[in-house]
Amino acid sequence: MKKALVIQHKFTIIFIVGLTLALAGCTSLLPHSTQEVTTPWKSYSEAQATFDKIKPENTSLSDLKKLGYDPAQTTNISILNHADLIRRLVGTGAFDIDLIDGALHACLSSKSTCFAYELEQTFTDKKRIGNFWLDFLNFDKQTDISGWQFDAIVVLSNNMVVYKQWSGKPSTHQFERERNPLGPLQGWGPSLIQPH
Numbered sequence: 001m002k003k004a005l006v007i008q009h010k011f012t013i014i015f016i017v018g019l020t021l022a023l024a025g026c027t028s029l030l031p032h033s034t035q036e037v038t039t040p041w042k043s044y045s046e047a048q049a050t051f052d053k054i055k056p057e058n059t060s061l062s063d064l065k066k067l068g069y070d071p072a073q074t075t076n077i078s079i080l081n082h083a084d085l086i087r088r089l090v091g092t093g094a095f096d097i098d099l100i101d102g103a104l105h106a107c108l109s110s111k112s113t114c115f116a117y118e119l120e121q122t123f124t125d126k127k128r129i130g131n132f133w134l135d136f137l138n139f140d141k142q143t144d145i146s147g148w149q150f151d152a153i154v155v156l157s158n159n160m161v162v163y164k165q166w167s168g169k170p171s172t173h174q175f176e177r178e179r180n181p182l183g184p185l186q187g188w189g190p191s192l193i194q195p196h
Contacts, residue, residue: 143175
């Protein structure tokens with residue numbers, strides 16, 4: 001009898017330790033996704049460093065393509081014609097075009113030889129965090145979202161860069177939490193009340 005109790009006690013301890021280890025590793029079972037635009041730049045600082053190498057009046061179209069600003073090879077680069085460029089720079093409101101940089105003003109005045117490349121580079125990493133079972137059973141879903149964004153416009157006239165401008169977010173972070181007190185039963189209420 002004592003031997004059976006000792007064996008049962010050992011089995012209970014092994015079961016509890018095994019269950020604890022299994023549940024501790026469940027966090028790795030939570031969903032994880034990455035949203036990335038495939039380009040030559042793997043970080044905000046790389047995109048910024050490349051942009052800084054572009055020199056108005058010195059960088060040619062072929063130089064620009066070597067730096068990765070090539071719509072045929074790099075995703076998320078738009079080619080803006082003269083009209084698109086004016087819409088981006090001026091907007092829809094009243095604007096005095098004489099306030100624009102001299103080289104850019106000359107480019108916009110030439111019309112047919114003026115165009116631009118617009119780059120939109122983003123990286124988003126979504127990780128589900130928290131307790132696996134609460135997430136799995138729909139009681140508490142927590143998502144940690146981080147990333148960065150880099151945008152640039154490079155204006156060319158006669159295949160020579162005449163103007164450049166950038167904006168961006170070196171670091172983005174967001175936390176989302178969805179709590180459902182009824183867990184997997186949370187969405188059942190309205191479906192049970194509606195007539196079929």
